[in-house]
Amino acid sequence: KNEVEQSPQNLTAQEGEFITINCSYSVGISALHWLQQHPGGGIVSLFMLSSGKKKHGRLIATINIQEKHSSLHITASHPRDSAVYICAPMEYGNKLVFGAGTILRVKS
Amino acid sequence: NAGVTQTPKFQVLKTGQSMTLQCAQDMNHEYMSWYRQDPGMGLRLIHYSVGAGITDQGEVPNGYNVSRSTTEDFPLRLLSAAPSQTSVYFCASSYSGDSAEAFFGQGTRLTVV
Numbered sequence: 001k002n003e004v005e006q007s008p009q010n011l012t013a014q015e016g017e018f019i020t021i022n023c024s025y026s027v028g029i030s031a032l033h034w035l036q037q038h039p040g041g042g043i044v045s046l047f048m049l050s051s052g053k054k055k056h057g058r059l060i061a062t063i064n065i066q067e068k069h070s071s072l073h074i075t076a077s078h079p080r081d082s083a084v085y086i087c088a089p090m091e092y093g094n095k096l097v098f099g100a101g102t103i104l105r106v107k108s
Numbered sequence: 109n110a111g112v113t114q115t116p117k118f119q120v121l122k123t124g125q126s127m128t129l130q131c132a133q134d135m136n137h138e139y140m141s142w143y144r145q146d147p148g149m150g151l152r153l154i155h156y157s158v159g160a161g162i163t164d165q166g167e168v169p170n171g172y173n174v175s176r177s178t179t180e181d182f183p184l185r186l187l188s189a190a191p192s193q194t195s196v197y198f199c200a201s202s203y204s205g206d207s208a209e210a211f212f213g214q215g216t217r218l219t220v221v
Contacts (some may be wrong), residue, residue, distance in 0.1 A: 030206035030207050031206065031207040031208075033209075033210060035212075041214075041215075042198075042212060042213065042214035042215050043198060043200075043212040043215070044212070045209060045210060045211065045212070048207070048209045048210075050207050086150070086151070088151075088210075090206075090207070090208075090210070092206060094139045094141075094156075094158075094202055094204060094205075094208060094210075095141075095153065095156070096141075096151075096153070096200070096210060098143075098150045098151040098152075099150060100148070100149075100150045101150060
């Protein structure tokens with residue numbers, strides 16, 4: 001069983017739609033990253049959170065430590081949001097474990 | 109602020125050749141790590157270091173060596189490249205301690221023919 005499960009694996013949305021990507025994990029963690037990777041590009045950390053909710057512009061991330069679950073929401077999605085989104089819980093001792101990623105395509 | 113810098117961005121090697129992937133960070137981070145990213149596999153930890161002079165193996169260390177002589181640099185060495193090492197490699201760094209944000213390099217796309 002994978003330590004980190006992301007869903008969905010693939011997601012196609014129309015511009016303007018509200019998008020949710022879910023992440024469940026089985027390991028004990030100190031924090032969780034949501035990462036973004038554009039095709040052929042590097043990896044950028046969107047959020048690091050250890051409790052509650054964080055918001056950056058149109059992006060919102062939530063985490064429930066007790067239920068070992070996190071979600072990434074994109075409001076008013078735009079084609080430039082098309083990317084791979086990766087959930088990466090951080091174990092104690094700084095080690096990251098990674099989900100397989102969600103491939104998001106937003107059509108105009 | 110340069111952040112995490114990886115070189116080269118692209119590399120083609122012949123089977124059996126050796127090379128070093130460079131990773132440098134200017135944030136005085138104690139923790140540095142190397143990952144490989146393969147289609148359908150996600151990112152997997154190769155080696156990591158919690159400080160200068162200290163390194164340890166990750167999930168997929170075979171075929172790779174690392175050293176950490178300074179806080180800033182964490183090179184990854186392929187001693188005898190194999191086609192199975194064709195992948196995209198990412199270096200990352202963070203402060204030690206819980207809830208430390210990780211910063212990633214831009215990646216190195218390596219092809220072994």
